[in-house]
Amino acid sequence: MAKKTSGRGARDLTVKVKTARGRRSSSTRWLQRQLNDPYVKRAQAEGYRGRAAFKIMELDDKYGFLRPGARVVDLGCAPGGWLQVAVPRINALGDTPGKPKGRILGVDLQEVEPVPGAEIHQMDFMDEGADDRVKELLGGRADVVMSDMAAASSGHKQTDHLRIIALCEAAAYLAFDVLDEGGTFVAKVLAGGAEGDLQKILKQRFAKVAHMKPPSSRSDSSEKFVVAQGFRGVD
Structure with a gap:
């Protein structure tokens, strides 16, 4: 997982998912999209x-x-x-x-x-x-x-x-x-x-x-x- 910093020390929280051995690239893309989806995060935060x-x-x-x-x-x-x-x-x-x-x-x-x-x-x-x-x-x-x-x-x-x-x-x-x-x-x-x-x-x-x-x-x-x-x- 990599995190970058930019401007006033603010962190770019975009999550990078490495393709694990044996994992299909499509699964990796889906997982990365889920981890970075603001609506997924909001649903978790609001209990949906x-x-x-x-x-x-x-x-x-x-x-x-x-x-x-x-x-x-x-x-x-x-x-x-x-x-x-x-x-x-x-x-x-x-x-x-x-x-x-x-x-x-x-x-x-x-x-x-x-x-x-x-x-x-x-x-x-x-x-x-x-x-x-x-x-x-x-x-x-x-x-x-x-x-x-x-x-x-x-x-x-x-x-x-x-x-x-x-x-x-x-x-x-x-x-x-x-x-x-x-x-x-x-x-x-x-x-x-x-x-x-x-x-x-x-x-x-x-x-x-x-x-x-x-x-x-x-x-x-x-x-x-x-x-x-x-x-x-x-x-």
Whole structure:
């Protein structure tokens, strides 16, 4: 690890990671990027489970869908950073006097460490009957369905793009089944051309559809987020 000094004795804290014998250079680059990522450091300092927490903050700051009293479903909620952000914003703990108490349901294939104020269930949202199960657990329809899910990387850019679009479409169809009229759908997609059909479907079902790349999203990443608001309701 090397540290340089510059100006008034200030240290340049950029961390240099040596490529260990047997470690792939791509792994070394990933590790060095993680160690020097300001959002990773900020997440650690503020107690969030990952840098993705800042993405949902920035999306909500612009579009304002996490309101006190909202009923929220977080698909693919591991490791729980989005839940951590949503709990205080919807007043899930009921600790903000004078504001309605919200409710948030986290769903994931893997076990997730508990988040105070959130109800987490280990299940596959693509199973038959999952929509009814979600509504049962939530005690009614949702105001927000959000997803930061990404399919496992294959290393082939176009294949990964198609996989995440398919995953986003599956999340969208669950949202159609569980959202209340006027609700919001938020999900991660990858820029690459195949998202046109998804956007067409969303524009039919929602009053407004927008895309945003949050400032906390890495500049070299093709990810962006779709925010569809004003659900037109069940046919």
